[in-house]
Amino acid sequence: MTYVPHSQAERQAMLAAIGVDCVEDLFAAVPQALRFPKVSLPEPLSEMEILQELQWMSEINADLNHYACFLGAGAYNHYVPSVVDHVISRSEFYTAYTPYQPEVSQGTLQTIFEYQSMICALTGMEVANASHYDGATSMAEAVLMAVAVRRGKRRKVILAPTIHPEYRETVRTYTQGMGLTVTGDDPGKLGEGTGFDLEALKALLDSDTACLIVQNPDFFGQMKSPAALQGLADAVHEAGAMFIVSADPISLGLFTPPGDYGADVVVGEGQPLGNAISFGGPYLGYFACKDRFKHKMAGRVVGETVDTQGRRGFVLTLVAREQHIRREKATSNICSNQALCALAAGVYLATLGKRGLRTVAELCYHKAHYAASQIAALDGYELVSKDPFFKEFVVHFPRPVSEVNRYLLEEWGIIGGYDLGQVFPHLAGCALLCTTEMNPKEEIDYLVEALAEVGHE
Amino acid sequence: MKLDKDCRYAETHEWVRVEGNEAITGISDYAQEQLSDVVYVELPEIGDSFAKGEAYATVESVKAASEVYMPIGGEIIEINGELEARPQLVNEDPFGAAWFARFTIADPSELDDLMDADAYEKFIAEEEAKGGH
Numbered sequence: 001m002t003y004v005p006h007s008q009a010e011r012q013a014m015l016a017a018i019g020v021d022c023v024e025d026l027f028a029a030v031p032q033a034l035r036f037p038k039v040s041l042p043e044p045l046s047e048m049e050i051l052q053e054l055q056w057m058s059e060i061n062a063d064l065n066h067y068a069c070f071l072g073a074g075a076y077n078h079y080v081p082s083v084v085d086h087v088i089s090r091s092e093f094y095t096a097y098t099p100y101q102p103e104v105s106q107g108t109l110q111t112i113f114e115y116q117s118m119i120c121a122l123t124g125m126e127v128a129n130a131s132h133y134d135g136a137t138s139m140a141e142a143v144l145m146a147v148a149v150r151r152g153k154r155r156k157v158i159l160a161p162t163i164h165p166e167y168r169e170t171v172r173t174y175t176q177g178m179g180l181t182v183t184g185d186d187p188g189k190l191g192e193g194t195g196f197d198l199e200a201l202k203a204l205l206d207s208d209t210a211c212l213i214v215q216n217p218d219f220f221g222q223m224k225s226p227a228a229l230q231g232l233a234d235a236v237h238e239a240g241a242m243f244i245v246s247a248d249p250i251s252l253g254l255f256t257p258p259g260d261y262g263a264d265v266v267v268g269e270g271q272p273l274g275n276a277i278s279f280g281g282p283y284l285g286y287f288a289c290k291d292r293f294k295h296k297m298a299g300r301v302v303g304e305t306v307d308t309q310g311r312r313g314f315v316l317t318l319v320a321r322e323q324h325i326r327r328e329k330a331t332s333n334i335c336s337n338q339a340l341c342a343l344a345a346g347v348y349l350a351t352l353g354k355r356g357l358r359t360v361a362e363l364c365y366h367k368a369h370y371a372a373s374q375i376a377a378l379d380g381y382e383l384v385s386k387d388p389f390f391k392e393f394v395v396h397f398p399r400p401v402s403e404v405n406r407y408l409l410e411e412w413g414i415i416g417g418y419d420l421g422q423v424f425p426h427l428a429g430c431a432l433l434c435t436t437e438m439n440p441k442e443e444i445d446y447l448v449e450a451l452a453e454v455g456h457e
Numbered sequence: 458m459k460l461d462k463d464c465r466y467a468e469t470h471e472w473v474r475v476e477g478n479e480a481i482t483g484i485s486d487y488a489q490e491q492l493s494d495v496v497y498v499e500l501p502e503i504g505d506s507f508a509k510g511e512a513y514a515t516v517e518s519v520k521a522a523s524e525v526y527m528p529i530g531g532e533i534i535e536i537n538g539e540l541e542a543r544p545q546l547v548n549e550d551p552f553g554a555a556w557f558a559r560f561t562i563a564d565p566s567e568l569d570d571l572m573d574a575d576a577y578e579k580f581i582a583e584e585e586a587k588g589g590h
Contacts, residue, residue: 150502151501151505151512151513153505295497295499295517325517325520325521325522326517326522327522329515329522329524330522
C-alpha cells in the first residue's frame, strides 16, 4: 500500500485552490541555494553492515555495564530486576496509548491505579496521579497547583537553595509569563559548604506566598530531621501556603514519608524505581497530594469503581479537572503521563515489596557512608557534607574536579562525581559522589585507591 | 425554568439576595440546566475579597467547568460547605440549599446594575433567540 494518502489529482486540486503550480513553489521564499541542498552522505550499507557500525559507535560510550559509576545528581544507577522488562515489554502495555476507554483498557488502567496506590503508600499522601514527564516537571506542576489552589491570588514561590538546580530552572521555565516571584534559592543563601538553615526560608513566608518547596534528601544528599521539617511545615501552613517536598523515592523505603512531617504535595523523580538511566530519559515524575487538593491536581488519575453488575473495574476519574473539559481553566494543559515508565516503577515496587525497598535504601546508605569515610581519610580530601546524608555526599578534591574525573575515566574506568562548581561557584573543587546497591565494596575500595593516586600526582 | 422573585440577577447567571448589609449568592436555575449534572463546586476561602465580576468559585459538571462571578463586590463571610459533599444540590435546589457564599456588600449601588427576575427572564429569552448563552 502507499503511505501517501493524497492522489496526484487531489494534490493538483489543492495547489490550484491556493494558486500555485507545484509543491516547490511553496518554498519559493527559501533562497535557492538552501532549498534542496546536496547532502553529503556515505554510500548505502546493508543491514548487517549498518548494525556493525552502530554497534561499534555505541561501544565508544562509557556505559554502566563496563564502568564503575559514582555519579548521581538526579539520575541513579539502581538494579532493575529482569521481571520489570519482561512485564513492560508485553505488547498490550508496550503499544497502548491513552486509556480513555475503560471497556478495552482494564489492564493498563489497573497498572496505573496500582502505581498510584504504591506512590501514596510511599509518600504518605492520599492521592497520586498517573505521573508527569520527570521529577523537574512534577515540581513545576506542583507550583502551578499551589497557585491555582489560591485562585492565582498568591504570587510568591519559595524554593530551597538545595533543590536540584535543573528543577529550579524548570519551575522558572514553566511559570514564565505568569508574573510569579520565584525566590529563596540564591546559592548565596547556602551557608558554609552545603549547609542551609530552614529559618532563612521561614523568614521569606508572607501572605503572598503560594508555596514553599524543599528537597529531602536534598541535591547534596543531605537530610533534615522530620521534626525540623514539621516545624517548617507548620510555619508554611501558618502563612496559609502549601508545603511541597521533593524526595528520592528510594529514600522513602527507609526514612519518614513527607506526609508524616506536614507535606501537602510530594513530588520527585521516579527513575530510580525500575527505570534505566538511559542517557537521561524517558523518566517519570511522580506526584501525590492530600485529598482536599485533588481537584486542582494536574494530570490523569485512575480510580477504582464497580460496574452495573457490581464487578470491580478501573476508570479515568476526576476528568473534569483535565484540559479537555476545563480548557483554559485547567491547572495545567499538560496531561501526558509516562505510562510505560510508571508501569516499570509499579512492577519494581511490587517486586521488591516493602522489605526489598528498605534493603535497597539501607545498602545505598551504608555504602555511601563507607565510601565517604574512606575518602575523607585520604590526604587532601575533605568531606564537606556535615548533615546526615543518604546516598550522596560532597567531597572537596585536592585538584580540579574535571581533572580528577578525566583521570578516573581514562586511567581507571571510573565515572566520577558531579562537578558542583559548574552550578555553585562557592563549591568549586567539590564533587557530589553517589553510591547505590550497584557499587560493591571492592568497587568503592577501587575508587578510593584511584583517588589516593590522583591526589598524589 | 424557575426564577426567584426576591433575587437580582447578573448577565453571567448568578443570583444575589440581599439581607441587610450582607448578601448571599448562587447560580440560577437556567445556569444549572445549561451545565447539566454538577459534580464539584470549588468555593473561595472565608475572608477572601472579590470585586464585582471577579471569578470567586468554579462549578464542574460532567460537561464543562465554569467560573462563577461575584454579582457585586464583597468579602466572603460564609461558604456553603454542604456543596462539597452534595454538589448535586446545585441541580436540585439552585435558589435554596445550593447557595454558594454569604458576603458583606462592599457597595450597595452596584446592585443597580443587576436585573430583577422579570428583566432576567426577558434577557434569557433574548439570549436563547440569538442562539447563544
